[in-house]
Amino acid sequence: xxxxxxxxxxxxxxxxxxxxxxxxxxxxxxxxxxxxxxxxxxxxxxxxxxxxxxxxxxxxxxxxxxxxxxxxxxxxxxxxxxxxxxxxxxxxxxxxxxxxxxxxxxxxxxxxxxxxxxxxxxxxxxxxxxxxxxxxxxxxxxxxxxxxxxxxxxxxxxxxxxxxxxxxxxxxxxxxxxxxxxxxxxxxxxxxxxxxxxxxxxxxxxxxxxxxxxxxxxxxxxxxxxxxxx
Amino acid sequence: xxxxxxxxxxxxxxxxxxxxxxxxxxxxxxxxxxxxxxxxxxxxxxxxxxxxxxxxxxxxxxxxxxxxxxxxxxxxxxxxxxxxxxxxxxx
Numbered sequence: 356x357x358x359x360x361x362x363x364x365x366x367x368x369x370x371x372x373x374x375x376x377x378x379x380x381x382x383x384x385x386x387x388x389x390x391x392x393x394x395x396x397x398x399x400x401x402x403x404x405x406x407x408x409x410x411x412x413x414x415x416x417x418x419x420x421x422x423x424x425x426x427x428x429x430x431x432x433x434x435x436x437x438x439x440x441x442x443x444x445x446x447x448x449x450x451x452x453x454x455x456x457x458x459x460x461x462x463x464x465x466x467x468x469x470x471x472x473x474x475x476x477x478x479x480x481x482x483x484x485x486x487x488x489x490x491x492x493x494x495x496x497x498x499x500x501x502x503x504x505x506x507x508x509x510x511x512x513x514x515x516x517x518x519x520x521x522x523x524x525x526x527x528x529x530x531x532x533x534x535x536x537x538x539x540x541x542x543x544x545x546x547x548x549x550x551x552x553x554x555x556x557x558x559x560x561x562x563x564x565x566x567x568x569x570x571x572x573x574x575x576x577x578x579x580x581x582x583x584x585x
Numbered sequence: 586x587x588x589x590x591x592x593x594x595x596x597x598x599x600x601x602x603x604x605x606x607x608x609x610x611x612x613x614x615x616x617x618x619x620x621x622x623x624x625x626x627x628x629x630x631x632x633x634x635x636x637x638x639x640x641x642x643x644x645x646x647x648x649x650x651x652x653x654x655x656x657x658x659x660x661x662x663x664x665x666x667x668x669x670x671x672x673x674x675x676x
């Protein structure tokens with residue numbers, strides 16, 4: 356049986372790339388965790404479902420970004436570090452399993468945070484977990500970040516339609532820009548995912564603007580949260 | 586026509602009534618001022634007691650009063666921020 360060539364050939368340790376990935380990861384995680392912990396008090400006081408979904412979405416995003424970094428790590432430096440102790444060809448797909456599950460759930464939860472009042476179902480959360488698990492298992496067994504990217508793109512369209520219908524029904528024109536911020540957040544997560552795919556789009560010239568824009572989106576949300584959680 | 590209050594607004598209104606009555610009010614006037622049916626009122630009141638936002642106390646004559654707890658005062662203080670946050674993120 357041919358050995359699985361999960362990671363492309365020639366992916367050697369590059370300190371610049373590693374530094375960029377690490378800084379990007381730390382910034383995103385710091386912002387996500389800030390949002391999660393800053394809204395804890397608010398959630399504990401109110402047990403408001405929307406706040407619950409919102410903060411959990413960012414905790415899930417933080418976790419998904421950690422596994423995204425792990426996926427990058429196993430594909431780039433694991434040859435130097437892990438070859439003797441870990442079956443490297445399995446670590447990538449396992450990271451991908453977690454990325455798929457956590458990020459799909461994060462997208463679901465952030466969408467639910469805005470539509471939960473119109474989508475009250477006893478087993479809604481179980482259903483979301485089941486769909487996220489199903490998607491991640493498919494991606495795990497097919498060993499393909501591309502399938503995850505496509506699936507999440509379909510989810511993005513679903514999230515846009517649901518949020519649009521919700522904002523139209525609520526007739527609230529107070530904060531229509533949040534809809535746009537969420538769409539950009541999902542979109543740039545998906546672009547982040549696509550960067551795990553084929554090697555030809557791994558160029559730093561393409562990655563860096565994606566990372567910068569992703570950070571800007573997170574920073575916008577960070578400041579909006581900070582404003583209300585002093 | 587005034588729009589229907591959401592859950593959080595009702596909770597805030599009830600607690601505000603308690604605070605505005607020198608942090609001590611009997612159940613009947615609280616029901617009257619809160620503008621709720623008796624069934625909804627007892628549901629909300631139970632929730633407030635469960636969350637420890639208010640507590641029931643009895644005076645020497647055995648009459649029952651409701652007062653805000655520290656947690657209740659904290660909620661009232663933070664309510665504007667919480668409501669602003671909910672509106673900002675359309676939660």
